[in-house]
Structure formats: structure tokens, C-alpha cells
Amino acid sequence: MAHDTRDRLINAARDLFWRKGYHVASVAEILEVAGANSGSLYHFFATKQDLLLGVLEWYMENLESAVIAPARQRSDDPLEVVFFVLDGYRELLLATDLTYGCPIGNLALEFKEPDPPVRDLLARNFAQWCDAIEECLRQAPDRLPPDVDLSELAQFVLTTMEGAVMQARTHRSIEPFDASVRQLRRYMDGLQKEARGGGEGEGA
Numbered sequence: 001m002a003h004d005t006r007d008r009l010i011n012a013a014r015d016l017f018w019r020k021g022y023h024v025a026s027v028a029e030i031l032e033v034a035g036a037n038s039g040s041l042y043h044f045f046a047t048k049q050d051l052l053l054g055v056l057e058w059y060m061e062n063l064e065s066a067v068i069a070p071a072r073q074r075s076d077d078p079l080e081v082v083f084f085v086l087d088g089y090r091e092l093l094l095a096t097d098l099t100y101g102c103p104i105g106n107l108a109l110e111f112k113e114p115d116p117p118v119r120d121l122l123a124r125n126f127a128q129w130c131d132a133i134e135e136c137l138r139q140a141p142d143r144l145p146p147d148v149d150l151s152e153l154a155q156f157v158l159t160t161m162e163g164a165v166m167q168a169r170t171h172r173s174i175e176p177f178d179a180s181v182r183q184l185r186r187y188m189d190g191l192q193k194e195a196r197g198g199g200e201g202e203g204a
Helices: 001-021 027-034 037-044 047-074 077-094 101-108 116-139 150-171 175-195
Strands: none
Touching: 001 027, 001 037, 001 047, 001 077, 001 101, 027 037, 027 175, 047 077, 047 101, 047 116, 077 116, 077 175, 101 116, 101 150, 116 150, 150 175
């Protein structure tokens, strides 16, 4: 029962922080959505910030099942898995009438100077996301040039996703997202062509 209450508080806070933002979402709203009382909240989380830390830990614990595994189910090609991860964000944008924002990206933008524990977990979430993408890239070693820094390439994928989501939300159009992904795919195709020995002398 206690574990169920904690989960309800995390899920309620996660939804409200995503939809309204951490600073706007009130403890009273979280309690109402979770169907819990203040005593239950403070039994598990001493402060609202501690609840935020619990939410950020939830995202880390569920990255694989919520983001990566669905993409892996759609393709056996590790490089295509990367694009199916991005397509998952595209589907969320369309399902929310282009109001979806990456939860971690939203929080990172909301906090101008977060307390160290919050900043650490935000950074670890981004790093874990990049690690998952880098692992996909490592599963295709012969298809990318050997001098490509896979860690940096994974960060580039994350930057593309975050920027594409932000622009799609701002313009209320999926086209900026699609355009960004098209250019990323073009770049990745160029890397694969280079790995096959077809890129020498091109683009000069």
C-alpha cells in the first residue's frame, strides 16, 4: 500500500510538472491528482524538491522501457532504432496537438540555476539518453567511419531532438521537426557512405 501511494505521488507530480511546470504545479494539485494527503506526501518526500528528484529518478529508471525498447521493437537495424526513437517523439507531438515537450528538456529550461541535486539528475538523464543512443551506434561499427566520436554523435542526436521538439511546439507545426530529422538522416547517410569508401573528395 505504501509503495502504491509513493507511485501515485510520483506519477501525479510527473504529469503536472510536464503539463504545467515544476514551479506552477502546486503541492495541493499533486495531492488531489494522487488521491493522497499531505501526511503521505511528507512521509516519502520531505520537500517538493525531493518529489522532483523522485520524478527525475523515475525517468532514468524507465528510459529503456518507455523510449528505447519501443524503438527496438520496430527495427533490428541499430541505426534505424535511433530514428525510431526520434519518431516516438514525433508521434507524441502529433498526439498532443504539437504541445508535447520533452519532460527533461522542459525542466532543464525551467530551472535557470537548479540546486546541485536537481542539476545532477537532469544531467544524468541527458547522459543516460545519450548513452542509449551511443549503444545503438556501437552496434553498427562497420557502418560508420572509425574516427567518428560516437559519444559526440549521440549528443548531436539529442540536440537535434530537443531543438526539433522545441521548434515544432513553437510553430505549432511538425515541419520543423521533420526538417531537422531529415538533415540528421542526410548526415548519417553521409557518414555511412564515407565508411563504405564513397566519400573521398566529395563536398570540396
